[in-house]
Amino acid sequence: xxxxxxxxxxxxxxxxxxxxxxxxxxxxxxxxxxxxxxxxxxxxxxxxxxxxxxxxxxxxxxxxxxxxxxxxxxxxxxxxxxxxxxxxxxxxxxxxxxxxxxxxxxxxxxxxxxxxxxxxxxxx
Amino acid sequence: xxxxxxxxxxxxxxxxxxxxxxxxxxxxxxxxxxxxxxxxxxxxxxxxxxxxxxxxxxxxxxxxxxxxxxxxxxxxxxxxxxxxxxxxxxxxxxxxxxxxxxxxxxxxxxxxxxxxxxxxxxxxxxxxxxxxxxxxxxxxxxxxxxxxxxxxxxxxxxxxxxxxxxxxxxxxxxxxxxxxxxxxxxx
Numbered sequence: 139x140x141x142x143x144x145x146x147x148x149x150x151x152x153x154x155x156x157x158x159x160x161x162x163x164x165x166x167x168x169x170x171x172x173x174x175x176x177x178x179x180x181x182x183x184x185x186x187x188x189x190x191x192x193x194x195x196x197x198x199x200x201x202x203x204x205x206x207x208x209x210x211x212x213x214x215x216x217x218x219x220x221x222x223x224x225x226x227x228x229x230x231x232x233x234x235x236x237x238x239x240x241x242x243x244x245x246x247x248x249x250x251x252x253x254x255x256x257x258x259x260x261x262x
Numbered sequence: 263x264x265x266x267x268x269x270x271x272x273x274x275x276x277x278x279x280x281x282x283x284x285x286x287x288x289x290x291x292x293x294x295x296x297x298x299x300x301x302x303x304x305x306x307x308x309x310x311x312x313x314x315x316x317x318x319x320x321x322x323x324x325x326x327x328x329x330x331x332x333x334x335x336x337x338x339x340x341x342x343x344x345x346x347x348x349x350x351x352x353x354x355x356x357x358x359x360x361x362x363x364x365x366x367x368x369x370x371x372x373x374x375x376x377x378x379x380x381x382x383x384x385x386x387x388x389x390x391x392x393x394x395x396x397x398x399x400x401x402x403x404x405x406x407x408x409x410x411x412x413x414x415x416x417x418x419x420x421x422x423x424x425x426x427x428x429x430x431x432x433x434x435x436x437x438x439x440x441x442x443x444x445x446x447x448x449x
Contacts, residue, residue: 172292178449
């Protein structure tokens with residue numbers, strides 16, 4: 139075997155890439171040109187399970203959905219942090235308890251702020 | 263090696279179309295190649311509304327295995343589907359939905375009407391049920407039965423495969439085809 143390889147030796151790999159890309163592009167273009175098409179208004183309409191689409195999807199909706207979603211993420215992360223703490227409860231000792239509780243208290247201050255701003259009052 | 267396995271196991275693979283064969287080359291008609299490809303890769307769009315849909319589930323499952331005929335990939339978007347399989351009672355309220363789905367399918371498309379209800383309304387001879395989906399969309403193959411057995415559904419799919427293979431390359435562009443669609447009120 140020849141131990142000294144030159145860049146020319148890798149030409150087949152380049153060739154393979156060209157052929158692979160060429161095959162994909164050619165088949166896609168060929169099917170596009172050869173296939174029959176029927177571009178009517180209904181055909182080009184967006185597909186909504188056969189129901190005629192009504193209005194625009196970009197509608198303004200209540201900010202409360204966003205608030206609830208963000209709150210969910212917040213408390214979700216709180217739970218995520220609690221799991222490793224629960225697993226290593228004994229090793230972390232008193233320090234762990236203080237750290238986790240300070241974290242929860244920070245979150246609860248935020249929760250209290252949110253309640254005082256009436257973020258969960260949907261009727262108002 | 264591959265040929266031996268096929269011989270030993272009664273395995274049937276798609277036959278190449280007729281053409282000019284020689285050492286290192288094979289020439290045939292484009293129409294035949296496209297027909298072969300279309301025939302063996304029909305993607306169904308299941309429109310199952312009642313008990314025929316249950317038979318269809320059996321058809322797709324391992325025992326009957328529609329995948330053997332190149333149709334294992336169900337398409338729930340009409341954009342990628344080739345074959346609309348209407349299985350079950352179509353109420354008149356469902357009619358416009360079915361029609362919209364059919365119209366939004368990409369050409370070329372075929373329709374398989376499975377069961378008595380989809381084909382004729384079946385036992386539901388009432389004001390609320392469409393008396394056959396061919397009142398609103400063109401149907402290629404009808405499968406009788408109430409509900410039909412999976413073998414019958416397979417037979418229907420095979421008939422559509424036959425149509426897909428032998429269809430003229432220009433059929434979908436022809437005036438005749440457009441006239442046929444127009445008779446259903448489809449552009």
